[in-house]
Amino acid sequence: MQIHIVQQGQSLVGISQAYSTTVQEIVRTNEIQNPNNLVVGQAIVIPIQGQFYWVRPGDSLQKIGQRYGINANELARINGISASQPLQVGFRLYIPQGTKRSVETNAYVEPRQQVTTTIEQATRSAAPYLTYLGPFSFQIKRDGTLKEPLLNNFPQIARQNNVTLMMAITNLENDQFNDELGRIILTNQEIQNKLLTNIVQTAKKYGFRDIHFDMEYLRPQDREAYNQFLRKAKDRFKREGWLLSTALAPKTSADQKGKWYEGHDYKAHGEIVDFVVIMTYEWGYSAGPPMAVSPIGPVRDVLEYAISEMPSRKIMMGQNLYGYDWTLPFVQGGQFAKAVSPQQAIQLASQYNVPIKYDTKSQAPNFDYQDTSGKEHKVWFEDARSIQAKFDLIKELDLRGISYWKLGLSFPQNWLLITDNFQVEKKAIQ
Numbered sequence: 379m380q381i382h383i384v385q386q387g388q389s390l391v392g393i394s395q396a397y398s399t400t401v402q403e404i405v406r407t408n409e410i411q412n413p414n415n416l417v418v419g420q421a422i423v424i425p426i427q428g429q430f431y432w433v434r435p436g437d438s439l440q441k442i443g444q445r446y447g448i449n450a451n452e453l454a455r456i457n458g459i460s461a462s463q464p465l466q467v468g469f470r471l472y473i474p475q476g477t478k479r480s481v482e483t484n485a486y487v488e489p490r491q492q493v494t495t496t497i498e499q500a501t502r503s504a505a506p507y508l509t510y511l512g513p514f515s516f517q518i519k520r521d522g523t524l525k526e527p528l529l530n531n532f533p534q535i536a537r538q539n540n541v542t543l544m545m546a547i548t549n550l551e552n553d554q555f556n557d558e559l560g561r562i563i564l565t566n567q568e569i570q571n572k573l574l575t576n577i578v579q580t581a582k583k584y585g586f587r588d589i590h591f592d593m594e595y596l597r598p599q600d601r602e603a604y605n606q607f608l609r610k611a612k613d614r615f616k617r618e619g620w621l622l623s624t625a626l627a628p629k630t631s632a633d634q635k636g637k638w639y640e641g642h643d644y645k646a647h648g649e650i651v652d653f654v655v656i657m658t659y660e661w662g663y664s665a666g667p668p669m670a671v672s673p674i675g676p677v678r679d680v681l682e683y684a685i686s687e688m689p690s691r692k693i694m695m696g697q698n699l700y701g702y703d704w705t706l707p708f709v710q711g712g713q714f715a716k717a718v719s720p721q722q723a724i725q726l727a728s729q730y731n732v733p734i735k736y737d738t739k740s741q742a743p744n745f746d747y748q749d750t751s752g753k754e755h756k757v758w759f760e761d762a763r764s765i766q767a768k769f770d771l772i773k774e775l776d777l778r779g780i781s782y783w784k785l786g787l788s789f790p791q792n793w794l795l796i797t798d799n800f801q802v803e804k805k806a807i808q
Contacts, residue, residue: 379798380429381762383736384420397424409790411721412728419734420724421743421761423794428474433465446473481772481779481800484510484544484655484694488784493530497786501532504785505539507793509803510588512544514784516580517551520562522572524580533584540804544623545586547577548593555595557637564596564603574614581620589615590655592625596641605646612650621652628658628680628696632687648688655781656684659698664714668704668756672697673740674767681775694781697768699789701759719787723759734761741767762791769799779803 382393390401390413405413407425431442439450439461446453454461457471465471485508489497505511513532517525524547536543549560563570577589589611596604612622624647627638632645647654658677662669677695684693701723702715718726723743727734730747737744744758772780780796796802 379794380424380426381766382422382424383763384416384418384422386418388416390416393422393424397426397430399424399426407790407794409721409788411725415728417724417727417732417734419736419743419745420727421734421763421791423762423791425794428472431471431473433467433469433471435467437465437467439465442471442473447476448473475798478799478801479773480803481777482509482653482694482803482805483507483779483796484512484781486512486514486546486782486784487532487786488514489528489530493528493532494786498531498535500785500788501535504782504793505535505541507796507802508539508541509779509805510542510544510781511536512546512590515546515548515550515592516577518547518549518559518563518573520559520569522563522569522576524573524576526580529584537585542588542621542805543584543586544588544590545577545581545584546590546592546625548591549595555593557595557597557600560593560596560604560641561600563593564600564607570607570610574611577611578614578618581618586620588621588623588652590623590625593641594625594627595637598637598640601641601643604641605643605650608647608650622650623653623655624651625655625657625696626684628656628676630679630683644684644687648692651692653692653694653778654684654688655694655696656680657696657783659696659783662702662758664702664717665711667708667710668702668706668715668758670737670740670742670744670758670764671701671760672764672768673742674764674771675739677768678771681771681777685775685777690776691778693775693777694779695768695772695777696781696783697765698760699782699784699792700787701757704756706754706756717787718757718759719789720760720791721788723757726757736763760789760792762795765789765792765795766799769795773799 394401403425439453443450443453451461487501513527551559615622626642629639658680659672662671700717703718704715705713727745732745732747734743734745742764743761747755
């Protein structure tokens, strides 16, 4: 597949002809809602096997072959040209698809008051591309019992698509991560044992095969207690043949300060659990100033630290499926930014007739617009380019895979590109 960036004056007719495909196929696969009003800077995934490359000044078959990992003579043969002939600028070369490596993928799904049709359909659509599905979340109570999330048809969808159900367990209380609840569970052995028994019973009831602890905002002094709890849990779940995983805050050093970080011991988790999900997003967040949600530089810094503490193949990179629309000027403690899907972001740019820019430092698209009441806005979101940058990072660092927060916000290009880059592993035990 190929990523095309819309230029001034381009139409889907011309774009489809350039890539030897059809308008209908581009519209269908990208779920394009503005086919007659493309946005300058809009990223479109061209649904072809391999990709095309137009020769630039200074190019040679050798250089192009090195760039795409293909022998220059083979590249010449595929394109029906002589390996020794000079290349003309603008000449179109076909680059075949390379070898795909296997990865594991996870997506959380978080219905609130109800499982809406949108959320269920998003889960059904994503399930063929998933290794794990994590309904969020089973909330621990102070007596060691569990408050269950809405599950509806999620177990059935997982079974139908050979997806492993992930039992996401949190110390959320009144919609907030609670350090006192964490302290009780991690230090009271009687309640802890009751909790583990309840987890086993619940997992068997619904068919969960990965037990996933997302314990956040823990007291720094409970760090080792959390490690010991995980060792105990690992022994218990191993008897059932289940996996154990955890979610970790995005750290860049072992002694990083802050309540979100100090309770998480990367090295210990890497030794104890089967894999971790590192929450490499929310640099740009709803209550903060406008910026990319998962800028590539900070994401890389976190992951490079992580692989210094644990095997890279135990690490799943966290990835947002959303962006934010900030009303300007930004005031700390003022109005929260509104979450938008990539599809919604493109619709906004189309509605207000503004071009989409791409920040190469953060590897993220963004744009500015003025609404009908005269208020200025800044939007940062995800597109095919930004997600491809993350896939490239997974390959470079040899990570286990990627974990999405969260299903329900439309981003069809992500699923197109994940199948183009990787072979998604399926390991459900029926």
